[in-house]
Amino acid sequence: MNLTFSDEDRVFQRGVRDWFAANTPEVLRRKVESGQMLTRDEIVHWQRRLDEQGFLVVGWPKEHGGPGWTPTQRYLYDLERAAANAPVGLSMGVIMLGPVLMAFGSDAQKARYLPRIRRCEDWWCQGYSEPGAGSDLASLATTAVSDGDDYVINGSKIWTTYAHWATHMFCLVRTANTGKKQEGISFLLIEMDRPGIEVRPIVSIDGEHHLNQVFFTDLRVPRSNLVGQEGQGWEIAKYLLTHERTSIAGVAESKAAMANLLRSAAERRWAGTRLIDQPGMAARLARAEIDLTALEYTNLRVLSSTAAGKAPGPESSLLKLMGTAVQQTLSELALDIGAEQAWPWHPEGALAEAAHVHSMERYAFLRACTIYGGSDEVQKTVLAKSMLAGAAR
């Protein structure tokens, strides 16, 4: 199958390519290419720069500040941004909470939060998982008890990415214990500077601090922070997860990583031969490209059904499953191609500029991508159920 784009789309694509070539700061480009973590300030500045250009909330409708692009243009935009090794915008506010507020939020919540997400004035984290509720999320036990105009919250969230940088959390809480466990869950917005919140760091296997455990002790949150109706949290959570899983697939990022790997494999030699010409390496690179191409076409199918007005459903599980497998394969190839450059014990600064200098950390962190956003086993169960339902119809 050959993909063809209209002349208008090609002009659009060139415009995006030129903008990223001229505007991506070199320091960010290097960090993205080598898989290094960005600082909070770097992310905020870059996100604001994208917003000024109309390049941040590219999936949002025009009435909320989106550019009104077609799905094809969004796809081309993503490819060009990633190919330029430019950082992606923050996903928690833009990709997850934004669409939820548009679908379920009150007018006041939309008016207050959507512009602040766009301008990166608020940094959102996701409070879903708990020590006793990960795959079985509906077992969550953090309680929100109604008291006058407030909810009083007690409990704990875990694995909360960037909670230490966040100003706000969107959070699933238990407001009732009657009926099915899914029925008593509500979706609440929490300001992180309220008394009664403690954030404790969890350092992950890559040696970085992305993750946290968050404790709530008699935390008071106004009832006006409830999104949708009390008890509607499970429906909202599932809506958000389809957006999360589709974005975790990271097709554009993987295409850019593949291009970087092919370039490196053509530059680096072993026993006098370019790595790309060695049969074992060539076969692995070819296999990875085939899997990536299959992923890309699956992504395009999902995009075209989204363009036809269909919300992403179980396809998002398929994308997450395939996309994260590809990410892990590419991170393994980066270790093997980078060889001595990829190992973290080189003398301080000696290889600071090398393309693969952070490959080991990235490889280690990406072991988690088949867990976060819902583990592989959970995605397979979603797919199996949808296939069985399809067969029964």
Ligand SMILES: Cc1cc2nc3c(=O)[nH]c(=O)nc-3n(C[C@H](O)[C@H](O)[C@H](O)COP(=O)(O)OP(=O)(O)OC[C@H]3O[C@@H](n4cnc5c(N)ncnc54)[C@H](O)[C@@H]3O)c2cc1C
């Ligand atoms: C790097 C990282 C970042 C994260 N960021 C966030 C975040 O920002 N916010 C947030 O809320 N959460 C976050 N999470 C949590 C993540 O969503 C959970 O880790 C995930 O849902 C799995 O839950 P669990 O860790 O409790 O594992 P468990 O649910 O205990 O699962 C353990 C193992 O058992 C398997 N398993 C469980 N149930 C079944 C079943 N029914 N059938 C077959 N196999 C099963 C799982 O697949 C897994 O292999 C993050 C996790 C990681 C690793």
